[in-house]
Amino acid sequence: MLLLPVLEISDLFVRYDSALILDGISLFVEEKECVAVLGPNGAGKTTLLKAISRTAPSTGSILYHGEEISRYPAHELVKKGIVHCPEHRRLFPDFTVQENLAMGAFLRTDKSEIETDFERCYTIFPRLKERLNQLARTMSGGEQQMVAIARAIMARPQLLMLDEPSIGLAQIVKEQIFQGVAEIKQLGVTILLVEQDSNMALGIADRLYVLEHGRVAAEGSPAELSRNTHIRDLYLGM
DSSP states (O other): OOOOOSEEEEEEEEEETTEEEEEEEEEEEOTTOEEEEEOOTTSSHHHHHHHHTTSSOOEEEEEETTEEOTTSOHHHHHHHTEEEEOTTOOOOTTSBHHHHHHHHTTTOOOHHHHHHHHHHHHHHOHHHHHTTTSBGGGSOHHHHHHHHHHHHHTTOOSEEEEEOTTTTOOHHHHHHHHHHHHHHHHTTOEEEEEOSOHHHHHTTOSEEEEEETTEEEEEEOHHHHHTOHHHHHHHSOO
Protein backbone atom coordinates (compact mmCIF):
# COMPACT_ATOMS: atom_id res chain seq x y z
CA MET A 1 0.00 0.00 0.00
CA LEU A 2 1.39 3.39 -1.04
CA LEU A 3 1.55 5.79 1.90
CA LEU A 4 0.45 9.36 1.20
CA PRO A 5 2.51 12.32 2.42
CA VAL A 6 1.21 14.01 5.55
CA LEU A 7 1.10 17.27 3.57
CA GLU A 8 1.08 17.77 -0.19
CA ILE A 9 0.71 21.21 -1.76
CA SER A 10 0.25 21.78 -5.49
CA ASP A 11 0.13 25.07 -7.43
CA LEU A 12 -0.53 27.23 -4.38
CA PHE A 13 -1.15 30.91 -5.08
CA VAL A 14 -1.74 33.70 -2.57
CA ARG A 15 -2.58 37.24 -3.58
CA TYR A 16 -3.16 40.30 -1.43
CA ASP A 17 -5.00 42.77 -3.65
CA SER A 18 -2.70 43.13 -6.66
CA ALA A 19 0.38 41.67 -4.94
CA LEU A 20 1.26 38.07 -5.78
CA ILE A 21 2.88 36.58 -2.65
CA LEU A 22 2.99 32.86 -3.51
CA ASP A 23 3.34 32.00 -7.17
CA GLY A 24 2.37 28.38 -7.77
CA ILE A 25 4.27 26.67 -4.94
CA SER A 26 4.34 22.87 -4.75
CA LEU A 27 5.91 20.87 -1.91
CA PHE A 28 5.33 17.83 0.29
CA VAL A 29 6.13 16.64 3.81
CA GLU A 30 6.39 12.95 4.67
CA GLU A 31 5.38 11.44 8.00
CA LYS A 32 7.89 12.11 10.82
CA GLU A 33 9.97 14.37 8.58
CA CYS A 34 11.26 17.79 9.51
CA VAL A 35 11.09 19.95 6.41
CA ALA A 36 12.55 23.46 6.59
CA VAL A 37 11.60 26.40 4.38
CA LEU A 38 14.34 28.99 3.92
CA GLY A 39 14.57 32.23 2.00
CA PRO A 40 14.93 35.99 2.37
CA ASN A 41 12.41 38.32 3.98
CA GLY A 42 9.42 38.76 1.70
CA ALA A 43 9.88 35.41 -0.06
CA GLY A 44 6.49 34.17 1.18
CA LYS A 45 7.56 31.78 3.96
CA THR A 46 5.14 33.02 6.63
CA THR A 47 2.37 33.36 4.05
CA LEU A 48 2.87 29.69 3.15
CA LEU A 49 2.15 28.60 6.71
CA LYS A 50 -0.83 30.94 6.94
CA ALA A 51 -2.26 29.49 3.74
CA ILE A 52 -1.92 25.95 5.06
CA SER A 53 -3.61 26.89 8.35
CA ARG A 54 -6.33 28.76 6.43
CA THR A 55 -5.58 32.19 7.88
CA ALA A 56 -4.59 33.54 4.46
CA PRO A 57 -6.73 33.20 1.31
CA SER A 58 -5.27 30.94 -1.36
CA THR A 59 -5.99 28.97 -4.49
CA GLY A 60 -4.51 25.60 -5.36
CA SER A 61 -4.50 22.22 -3.67
CA ILE A 62 -3.58 21.51 -0.03
CA LEU A 63 -3.83 17.81 0.83
CA TYR A 64 -3.47 16.57 4.40
CA HIS A 65 -3.27 12.78 4.59
CA GLY A 66 -4.76 12.81 1.09
CA GLU A 67 -7.76 15.00 2.02
CA GLU A 68 -8.28 18.43 0.47
CA ILE A 69 -8.38 20.84 3.41
CA SER A 70 -8.65 24.23 1.69
CA ARG A 71 -12.41 24.22 2.32
CA TYR A 72 -12.04 23.95 6.10
CA PRO A 73 -11.93 26.94 8.51
CA ALA A 74 -8.82 27.32 10.64
CA HIS A 75 -10.28 25.93 13.88
CA GLU A 76 -11.32 22.70 12.17
CA LEU A 77 -7.71 22.05 11.17
CA VAL A 78 -6.57 22.04 14.79
CA LYS A 79 -9.03 19.22 15.45
CA LYS A 80 -7.44 17.34 12.55
CA GLY A 81 -3.96 17.68 14.04
CA ILE A 82 -2.54 20.68 12.16
CA VAL A 83 -1.08 23.11 14.69
CA HIS A 84 0.51 26.43 13.75
CA CYS A 85 2.99 28.05 16.15
CA PRO A 86 3.05 31.58 14.69
CA GLU A 87 5.79 34.15 14.31
CA HIS A 88 6.13 36.50 17.31
CA ARG A 89 4.64 33.82 19.59
CA ARG A 90 1.13 35.31 20.08
CA LEU A 91 0.82 34.28 23.71
CA PHE A 92 -1.90 35.33 26.12
CA PRO A 93 0.23 37.96 27.89
CA ASP A 94 -1.71 38.10 31.16
CA PHE A 95 -1.98 34.32 31.48
CA THR A 96 0.60 32.31 33.39
CA VAL A 97 2.80 29.72 31.73
CA GLN A 98 0.52 26.94 32.89
CA GLU A 99 -2.60 28.77 31.68
CA ASN A 100 -1.06 29.37 28.25
CA LEU A 101 -0.21 25.69 27.96
CA ALA A 102 -3.70 24.72 29.05
CA MET A 103 -5.11 26.81 26.17
CA GLY A 104 -3.22 24.56 23.78
CA ALA A 105 -5.29 21.64 25.06
CA PHE A 106 -8.57 23.57 24.89
CA LEU A 107 -10.19 21.14 22.44
CA ARG A 108 -9.08 18.01 24.27
CA THR A 109 -11.05 15.98 26.81
CA ASP A 110 -8.49 13.26 27.67
CA LYS A 111 -7.54 14.65 31.09
CA SER A 112 -4.97 12.01 32.03
CA GLU A 113 -3.18 12.40 28.70
CA ILE A 114 -3.24 16.17 29.07
CA GLU A 115 -1.39 15.83 32.38
CA THR A 116 1.11 13.55 30.67
CA ASP A 117 1.68 16.18 27.99
CA PHE A 118 2.20 18.92 30.60
CA GLU A 119 5.03 16.82 32.03
CA ARG A 120 6.39 16.14 28.56
CA CYS A 121 6.54 19.89 27.88
CA TYR A 122 8.42 20.44 31.14
CA THR A 123 10.89 17.74 30.15
CA ILE A 124 11.48 19.33 26.75
CA PHE A 125 11.76 22.84 28.22
CA PRO A 126 12.74 22.49 31.91
CA ARG A 127 12.73 26.28 32.33
CA LEU A 128 8.95 26.28 32.06
CA LYS A 129 8.50 24.14 35.16
CA GLU A 130 10.41 26.79 37.09
CA ARG A 131 8.06 29.50 35.73
CA LEU A 132 4.64 27.84 35.98
CA ASN A 133 2.92 30.75 37.70
CA GLN A 134 4.76 33.56 35.94
CA LEU A 135 2.81 35.82 33.57
CA ALA A 136 3.86 35.39 29.95
CA ARG A 137 4.40 39.12 29.41
CA THR A 138 7.08 39.21 32.13
CA MET A 139 9.22 36.51 30.52
CA SER A 140 12.22 36.85 28.23
CA GLY A 141 11.82 36.36 24.48
CA GLY A 142 13.40 32.92 24.62
CA GLU A 143 11.18 31.81 27.49
CA GLN A 144 8.11 33.09 25.64
CA GLN A 145 9.15 31.08 22.58
CA MET A 146 9.40 27.95 24.73
CA VAL A 147 5.88 28.61 26.00
CA ALA A 148 4.59 29.07 22.45
CA ILE A 149 6.07 25.79 21.24
CA ALA A 150 4.93 23.93 24.36
CA ARG A 151 1.41 25.32 23.93
CA ALA A 152 1.41 23.93 20.39
CA ILE A 153 2.54 20.52 21.68
CA MET A 154 -0.37 20.50 24.13
CA ALA A 155 -2.70 20.34 21.11
CA ARG A 156 -1.17 16.94 20.19
CA PRO A 157 -0.14 17.92 16.63
CA GLN A 158 0.31 15.43 13.85
CA LEU A 159 1.72 18.28 11.75
CA LEU A 160 3.48 21.03 13.70
CA MET A 161 4.22 24.24 11.78
CA LEU A 162 6.84 26.48 13.39
CA ASP A 163 7.28 30.02 12.09
CA GLU A 164 10.67 31.58 12.85
CA PRO A 165 11.15 30.02 16.32
CA SER A 166 14.62 31.54 16.74
CA ILE A 167 13.94 35.08 15.50
CA GLY A 168 15.50 37.77 17.67
CA LEU A 169 17.11 35.35 20.11
CA ALA A 170 20.70 35.05 21.29
CA GLN A 171 22.66 32.10 19.95
CA ILE A 172 22.65 30.16 23.23
CA VAL A 173 18.86 30.52 23.46
CA LYS A 174 18.45 29.47 19.81
CA GLU A 175 20.34 26.30 20.63
CA GLN A 176 18.01 25.59 23.57
CA ILE A 177 14.97 26.13 21.36
CA PHE A 178 16.26 23.84 18.63
CA GLN A 179 17.25 21.18 21.12
CA GLY A 180 13.60 21.22 22.16
CA VAL A 181 12.45 20.99 18.54
CA ALA A 182 14.79 18.02 18.04
CA GLU A 183 13.18 16.27 21.01
CA ILE A 184 9.72 16.95 19.56
CA LYS A 185 10.87 15.41 16.29
CA GLN A 186 12.07 12.34 18.19
CA LEU A 187 8.53 11.94 19.51
CA GLY A 188 7.45 11.27 15.92
CA VAL A 189 5.82 14.64 15.25
CA THR A 190 5.96 15.77 11.62
CA ILE A 191 7.39 19.31 11.43
CA LEU A 192 7.24 22.06 8.81
CA LEU A 193 9.71 24.72 9.89
CA VAL A 194 10.12 28.26 8.57
CA GLU A 195 13.45 29.65 9.74
CA GLN A 196 15.83 32.51 8.92
CA ASP A 197 18.84 30.94 10.64
CA SER A 198 19.97 28.45 8.02
CA ASN A 199 22.57 26.86 10.31
CA MET A 200 19.89 26.01 12.86
CA ALA A 201 17.62 24.62 10.13
CA LEU A 202 20.40 22.57 8.55
CA GLY A 203 21.07 20.88 11.85
CA ILE A 204 17.56 19.46 12.18
CA ALA A 205 15.92 19.30 8.74
CA ASP A 206 15.64 16.14 6.66
CA ARG A 207 14.83 18.19 3.57
CA LEU A 208 14.84 21.86 2.62
CA TYR A 209 12.90 24.15 0.31
CA VAL A 210 14.27 27.57 -0.62
CA LEU A 211 11.77 30.26 -1.63
CA GLU A 212 12.59 33.23 -3.83
CA HIS A 213 9.95 35.75 -4.86
CA GLY A 214 7.13 33.41 -3.94
CA ARG A 215 8.47 30.44 -5.87
CA VAL A 216 10.46 27.33 -4.96
CA ALA A 217 14.00 28.10 -6.09
CA ALA A 218 15.55 24.85 -4.85
CA GLU A 219 14.72 21.74 -2.86
CA GLY A 220 16.60 18.74 -1.54
CA SER A 221 18.48 17.39 1.44
CA PRO A 222 20.93 19.63 3.32
CA ALA A 223 23.80 17.79 1.63
CA GLU A 224 22.29 18.25 -1.83
CA LEU A 225 21.63 21.96 -1.41
CA SER A 226 25.06 22.59 0.07
CA ARG A 227 26.46 21.54 -3.31
CA ASN A 228 24.37 24.21 -5.08
CA THR A 229 26.77 27.18 -5.16
CA HIS A 230 24.05 29.82 -5.64
CA ILE A 231 21.87 28.51 -2.84
CA ARG A 232 24.79 27.77 -0.53
CA ASP A 233 26.29 31.24 -0.82
CA LEU A 234 23.01 33.16 -0.53
CA TYR A 235 20.98 31.14 1.97
CA LEU A 236 22.94 28.43 3.75
CA GLY A 237 25.55 30.59 5.42
CA MET A 238 28.44 28.59 4.01
